[in-house]
Amino acid sequence: MDQIIVQILNGLDKGSAYALIALGLTIIFGTLGVVNFAHGALFMMGAFCAVITSKILSASHKIVDETRTDFLGNPLEVDTFYVQEWFGMAAGQTIMEWAVPIAILFAVPVMILVGFAMERGLIKHFYKRPHADQILVTFGLALVIGEIIKYTFGANPIQTPAPPAFTGSLDFGVFLGFEAQTIMYPYWRLVYFFFSAMIIAGVFAFLQFTTFGMVVRAGMADRETVGLLGIDIDKRFTFMFGLAAAVAGLAGVMYAPIVAPNYSMGLDFLVLSFVVVVVGGMGSLPGAVAAGFLLGILESFASMPVVIDVLPGINQIIIYLVAIVILLTRPRGLMGRKGVMEE
């Protein structure tokens, strides 16, 4: 029983990431009709916003310490951090340690701008092209972004730790009556789950309860009619692309302490997120979220040693197996709408 609870918890944080990426993908597909294979790269760029923020906050200059020597026997150059000089040792240390939450402030405008630039600069030229062309150009873009990141930051993952207040694990089992240390769950993963839930709720609220959101939903349902009413729907859709980029970026920023960012993390998530979108139903926002959590939890269960012992390799194909079963029984996905990608 305890192992089942552990894997459900594990699936929740992975599912949160899938859900956030799939949400952005669905927004872009629903508004602009574009299959954006560069969306995983946006997630990765978000994670690297955390890395960059951490590096900026840890910026330092060298002071030569004549009493010590470096590995070549020369006087040692010691790093002195600017934030500690400006704000004092303790405050400066705290600022550096809280780099990931602070990175949210940096990532939101950056990712919205990246989204605008991507949509206006490249993707808008492919609106009337076949989906295959869109996939090729966005996938190519994802590869280019990945290589730029690797050239700049190297190939190895870069540790971006959570603030000290959120390191360590919660003894979750104690709350459920289990013995101590039976179900341990890292604090930051709980933070990630609740953060994702807030972002998802915020996006839904924005679309559901604001005039802007209402127009966007109307445009998703019938773009032509909304245009005939004199509303510049293209501008709103461009904004939605920026919003989707920001959602993917935020998912990446907060994921950085869970898995150390590296240049290929976008592609790792991209394919699975597309499966999530298809299983949830193309164009369905609730479907994307539900399928994200469902497949995240299933993937966790499939990675349990007892399951792998019985079905070796199942952990690597479970998501695709489930996708096949769901698409055979419900061809439009869990919550797919009639008419989407069917003309």
Next chain:
Amino acid sequence: MSKSNFTRRGVMKTGAAAGAALTLPTYLRADGHAGFTNAPGDSEVVLGFNVPQSGPYADEGADELRAYELAVEHINGGGDGGMLSTFSSKVLDGTGILGREVKYVTGDTQTKSDAARASARSMIEKDGAIMITGGSSSGVAVAVQALCQEAGIIFMAGLTHSNDTTGKDRKANGFRHFFNSYMTGAALAPVLAAQYGTDRKAYHLTADYNWGYTTQEAIQSSTEAMGWETVNTVLTPLTQTDFSSYIAPVLNSGADVLVLNHYGGNMINSLTNAVQFGLRDAQANGVNFEIVVPLYSELMARGAGPNIKGILGSQNWDWKLENELGAKYSGTNAFVQSFGTKYGFPPSQAAHTCYVQTLLYADAVTRAGSFAPCAIDEALSDFEFDGMGNGPTLYRGSDHQCFKDVLVVRGKENPENEFDLVEIVEVTPVEQVTYAPDHPQMGGAEASLGECNNGA
């Protein structure tokens, strides 16, 4: 009326034969004048450096490439000469190899066996490389070694730690300076027993490819011989980034030690997840829970950050070796000085083994007086040398594996600078890590080098 000798059938036969001859790889053609593949001209000789320049081990590959360039510079008489001044063999005089200037070409293995073979094949066929060296993955090393054997080219392995490279997949044209999984087990197990006791229960997470298998086998057998019990062994996909599903069940498995048979990004991520899930702070079976990383690397330690502190593992070499343990490990400081002056930071163990392999090749050719692979095979087999940073070393003839001391290291608790990440816990003497050539972990009695191949 003259009668033509050309017939339709004759033309077709001749054309087919000519076409077949043209499509035959160049290294399979007879090289009558020299008797071996890619015999160099009188002025220069080309070496092929096949390293991961992209993919998950690109950082290791970049450091290997720096070392190769430094070695070429020293062999050609440039720089401060590095280890040439400490190497026990004195035949290299800075005039290249047998009077020929050393040139090099580079290839990108992408850490994929097929890409690595294609890259090596291109360097042999198009660039005329006479020796291929490199790698940062045992899968790649085994694949490229087999290609070199077939082509009649010497392969000087870079960073490859799997037993298979000089075990069941050993080849007469292949040579490895780096240590292997068996040696890690033999060196690490006594230290683990001394530090954590002999009544321990281990849980292995293992990368799902040949290096992972041989490392798990080596650690498992050596720790069980010390009294440890293995509770479970789980294979993890090489592409895995989030190991939480694999880590979460460990604490309730009855184990009190987690062995991470992971390397590079895999190890950085699995260790990070293990720390996140509180394993470092946990207690199990009445003792502190411990984590072990059998194969260390400085680049990995840098990536893992503070999570690596206090964790035991093994290394082939460390840049602090001579300073901390004396002149027995001479060559270390000479190499660190050369490398550090040129690049601004100390070399990794990947860089060290690649630099040494290049010098050893140049030395073997010079002593043999020939670039022919079989002559080099003879010169390197059972060659004993010193002054290359590892102390007295033997290149054993029966499997082409170097035998030397092995380092047991630990992540440093209070590093003084960004390069001071590991501390040397113990140097295991070579006698303790030496094994019979037909050891079961090395392919048993059936494993054989085969015949050396000159190619022509």
